[in-house]
Amino acid sequence: MIPIDAILFFGVFNFISCFQCNITSNLSLKADIKSYRQDTIIQLKFHSNINSFKIKSNPAALPIVFISLHDDEKTGQLVVSNYVKENKSVFIQIVNNNHRLIRFTSLKRRYAFDPNRIFSKKGIRLTLEGYSSYSSLAATKVKQFAALILQNLSTAKTIIAVHNNSNGKYSIHSYLKGKKDYKNALRVYEEPGSDPDDFFLTTSTQLFEKLRAKKINIVLQNNKQVTNDGSLSFYYRNSNKQYINIEAQEGHFSKQNEMLHALLSVLQ
Numbered sequence: 001m002i003p004i005d006a007i008l009f010f011g012v013f014n015f016i017s018c019f020q021c022n023i024t025s026n027l028s029l030k031a032d033i034k035s036y037r038q039d040t041i042i043q044l045k046f047h048s049n050i051n052s053f054k055i056k057s058n059p060a061a062l063p064i065v066f067i068s069l070h071d072d073e074k075t076g077q078l079v080v081s082n083y084v085k086e087n088k089s090v091f092i093q094i095v096n097n098n099h100r101l102i103r104f105t106s107l108k109r110r111y112a113f114d115p116n117r118i119f120s121k122k123g124i125r126l127t128l129e130g131y132s133s134y135s136s137l138a139a140t141k142v143k144q145f146a147a148l149i150l151q152n153l154s155t156a157k158t159i160i161a162v163h164n165n166s167n168g169k170y171s172i173h174s175y176l177k178g179k180k181d182y183k184n185a186l187r188v189y190e191e192p193g194s195d196p197d198d199f200f201l202t203t204s205t206q207l208f209e210k211l212r213a214k215k216i217n218i219v220l221q222n223n224k225q226v227t228n229d230g231s232l233s234f235y236y237r238n239s240n241k242q243y244i245n246i247e248a249q250e251g252h253f254s255k256q257n258e259m260l261h262a263l264l265s266v267l268q
């Protein structure tokens with residue numbers, strides 16, 4: 001068990017019940033995460049004088065865990081929240097005032113990072129440098145935060161991430177020859193007539209085959225030579241867990257929901 005007080009800086013844990021989301025109690029940082037009931041979502045809340053974020057999670061040991069890292073990507077969160085309300089599932093969500101970047105101060109210096117770039121040493125360095133500046137102390141804090149997220153994913157066999165993009169930017173076409181992510185893909189299936197912004201990205205050949213058979217856009221990550229960007233898909237490149245991202249254009253609720261159900265049907 002990672003010492004929680006080391007992870008969340010000066011944070012406060014708020015416990016909320018799963019379905020009503022009412023705050024039922026506030027505990028100090030030294031609360032033991034293992035004592036939570038299975039049907040309880042936990043919000044881990046971090047306050048700093050710049051920004052605040054929370055992680056909502058449920059520590060139940062279920063084979064599928066959903067995760068939303070970017071709090072500015074609302075459609076995927078809504079798709080998963082709706083599913084979780086009806087089904088006993090685990091959904092880890094960073095709640096960060098609808099922002100993508102998490103900001104914090106340490107020794108009076110301001111830092112910012114992308115929470116999907118923190119799952120490798122190199123990724124942490126690049127994201128701190130890219131959005132603020134690097135220091136070993138800041139990197140240690142970010143690494144501890146990443147460890148907390150990974151701890152919540154540790155019992156899952158399948159990790160389903162949800163992300164949203166904007167029209168015509170990052171898409172399945174980013175993985176085609178000559179494009180930015182070409183070397184990160186081993187195989188790409190694009191359904192004729194589909195919107196290229198709506199696609200799966202997976203580390204699993206099995207999931208690639210099954211979803212391709214359902215005629216849905218999908219990228220199989222090249223786990224051997226994927227760029228070390230510190231993303232979750234990079235982290236799980238050689239794992240015995242299967243990782244899959246349901247990536248859809250912001251606002252494509254029906255499509256992302258349909259993709260979720262197609263995925264769940266092949267996971268049965």
Ligand SMILES: [Zn+2]
Nearest residue numbers: 070073163164
């Ligand atoms: Zn995202």
